[in-house]
Amino acid sequence: MIIAPAYAQAALPAPIEASLSRANLTASDISLIVTPVGNKNASRLPASVQVIDSRDTDRQSTRPSDYNAVTANENNSSQNVTKTDNLATNITTHTDSQSALITIEQRTIEQHERKIHTYTNDPYTYQSVEGIPTVVPDENPSLTNDDNSAVSTDNASVKISFSPLLNHQPDVPRTPASTMKLVPTFIALDTLGAGFVWHTRVYHTGIQVGDTLMGDLIIQGSGDPKMTHERLKQLLYQVQATGIRHINGDIIVDSSIFESVSKDPAAFDNAPLRPYNASPDGFLVNFSTVGIKTHPLGNDHASLTYKPRLANYQLPNKIRTRDAACGQVSYSLSPQWQAERLALNASLPKSCGEHVFYVAYPDAKTFAAHVIAAKWQALGNTLSGQVISQETPYNAKNTSKLVHGLTAITMSPLPMVSYPSLDLTQQIYDINHFSNNVMTEQVALSIGAYDTTERANMPAKNSTQKAASLYQYQPMHTDYPAALTHISQWWQTNLSTPPPYLTNGSGLCRDCTITAANLSELLTYAYNHPSFDAYVDSLGIAGVSGTIAAHSERLPDSAAIGRAWIKTGTLNNVTSMAGYVKGLSGQDYVVVGMINTDQALNPYTARPVLDAVLDWTAQR
Template identity: 35%
Template sequence: MPAVTVARFPFPHPSRALCAIALCLAAGAHAQQPQPLPAEVDAALARAKLPRDAVTMLVADADGARAPRLAWRTQVPVNPASIMKLVTTYAALDLLGAAYTWNTPVYVEGSIANGVLNGNLYIKGQGDPKLVIERMWLLLRHVQGLGITSVSGDIVIDRSAFENTVESDPAAFDGEPLRPYNASPDALLVNFKSVNMRFAPDRGGQVAHVSYEPPLASVAMPATVPLAPGECGDWRSALRTDFSDINRIRFNGGFPAACGEKSWAVAYGDPRTYNLRALGGMWAEMGGRVGGQMREGRVPAGLKPAFEFESPPLAEVVRDINKYSNNVMAQQVFLTLGVTQKGRGNFEASRSVLGQWWRDRIGTGEAPPVFDNGSGRSRDERISAAALGKMLQVAWRSPVMPELVGSLPALGVDGTLRKRTLRSGGAAHLKTGTLRDASGIAGYVHGASGRRYVLVAIANAENAGAARAAFDALVDWTAQDN
């Protein structure tokens, strides 16, 4: 009887197959388990009485070449506070380019003779985020350079580039209407709608001289305030300032002589009329006159600009936004994306632009962010650490990486991180974020080994601010990678 050949198939022994399946299941279960937090970070959270499930943390190579060193609750959408400015500023750099500028056109209607414009002067705002007092003075000086010292008609400002729906009650967010960070965006945003008051003690006269930038037309502003004895302390409260009357600033207290010179920036109580008052006050201080009135309106169709006043480039604006966490500048940039990409100056258009940009540029692998106004001054904006980390990795490989990284506060050097340093002496560029119940940091850390890391750490809790020590410990841990 011929021999029977038994075919051998490439299947493992049943017992080996069972072992392999068990190992795979074990590996899968292990992969799904959250990585333990570094001991020093865990200890800092415990001291702060912050539960681990109140934070999300990610540390990964900036180039994305390896698995993350740490991934803790990275898929959970959280309120990032001002860290959301990273998305807005990177999207703007990517879509508009680092050299993008805003133009503020100025129109002359009528003839000019003997220093008089026989007609109206129009200034059309187009979203310039940095039309601060020094630059507004230059714009008006340029008007005078046309031979105009008096306008027989009206000075008209055109704010139509941004829709009125972007305006909000400055007290609505946190009940602090006089804080400049609560200013609403504006197509013609003059000096962030704020007044800077400077106090200079004069011991001989027993008063402090008060100067205002800019001066506001039709607002009574006292030139002096009495000096007060005692330590400097809470000098703002000692002034007992009364801003209840939009036509007058009152000081019912005194300025402590021990303080030396001090300055205080406050938002004007009637933001709707601020631009008109600021322009009117500055024009008068420069010797200019208006025969008609300061008012809002539209530039007449067909009228050509006499000149266009150019803003600093976007790269410089982004640096101001991220270094100093400027909310209204971030919203100006956010709205500009709607204007430039969809021709509409409202938040809805900008949210649509950012959503499409995210899908095209960052991808759909992670849940997309929830956008509101692009500044992080919001209770509704959301993003996960995984999504933000991926964006930071994409940004690291992009042509505008130097501009984005250079815009972030450098640890222990400048911006919102000027007073924070690492025990390890490492280096990092990180954006901070703080709200009543949200805080965090995100950006890039330089490891001792020479590797660059993306770091995201965000806390959402009633005492979120207490997470600062844990975040500092995480940055230290990230930098000590050798």
């Protein structure tokens, strides 16, 4: 156990003490570390962001007058990496001999946030109380997860070691909420690489006769964190492009890459319909979530549309309306997933108007089967059998099916389709910017499945399964104990603090713990890593984007606006943040703050404490 140095208990800066007092918190409730990193003359952080509003020149920010101290890496990936659905195409970089500054319109931020939270062609079901602020006034938002001496390291690339500027209770294990996501996302970048992609491969048994497959279609799940329903459609379209329009057999989904990772969706907070409680899976489709869009009809009814559609499952297309306030889905629709139909046991408040409710299906494999069947049919194709989703590799010898004739021909040795995912850089942008829990779990599990550095020490069962598989390309199978052990081994190999205690990697847990010293050391190590650009660009920008966008509303004159790259975390008794700040002096800082209490926190009073920490740091 690490013993905190004496100065860790020194008085906190006055602005932070004052914010703690206003929140009815004490210094014992918080752990803080602020540590300089890098070189003033060679910052690795992206260019700072200035927010302006040309609709009202009186409201244009005057705060960036100190930006002449800013230095920026001209090659940072905020300029060069293309991301999905972010602000990269809407920013302008202004440079002079002393600084680099990104200018962004306030209306662009507003449009970006609306796009995220509106049901569009490819819905992002971000799983965060901070990312989707749609809590009804009398609902407890604490039930959701946002769904955030010098620390030395053996990393040879670290050039300069600084003593912490602020170091308060750094070694107290605390519940981190979604700041835990910083751990598996960086370890994945280090072990798998920023350009890593998951390949979902499709095989077949039997033989193709004309446009008919006389046999089964086999989809081998890869653990892809973001197989949205639109991307699934593209996968099946590529199958159709091989000439197959009719399958005289079954579609079999092999999700065996992840073993026994399904969980009770009600276990965390008794809210099984909320998408942040979705289980990971070897073939996770659309985060196991349906978007239900309501359309008022004007006759005390509203029509309902669904994305994605579910085949062989009844979804009501109309609901009665009533006079009431529009709340969360459990209040407004009271949905129940029954064996063959979705039951809506309440009328819909008229005030909902056109609105989208996101509802998680309780079982990832059954959900995937329904969506695959619907997408295959929507492409104009037919299937004589059914979609079977299983957690074992396809093996004709072990199947109970009666196969004969052409369908008895063994499985194709090479895949007919190999469909790549978005690369890891894009995936962790979604994870950290919008705090997507189930995507984080997919990445954490994938570290155990795809990192080859420790394979010589893997359990024998994995080696046996790989050797016995019919597949030409077979990743290692993994489960949570194996994946978390892999993460812990990485920590012990690369860092000096004792490893944190993870249970799933996303922070959606109350028994997982990490120290401020842990996060500070990880972020310091990452600062000097070749994949740092991908990592820092995945974080929200204070007052601009991600789950830290509201920082400017809480603290309008904060020096950290546009100068801090932060991951946040929120649970009922946790408020946390960790990331990087560019000080007005040009010095970069790693900043970590975690508040834990024995009773429920009010996030609207606790969050300003950490805002004060960011502001104080940015002023250095």
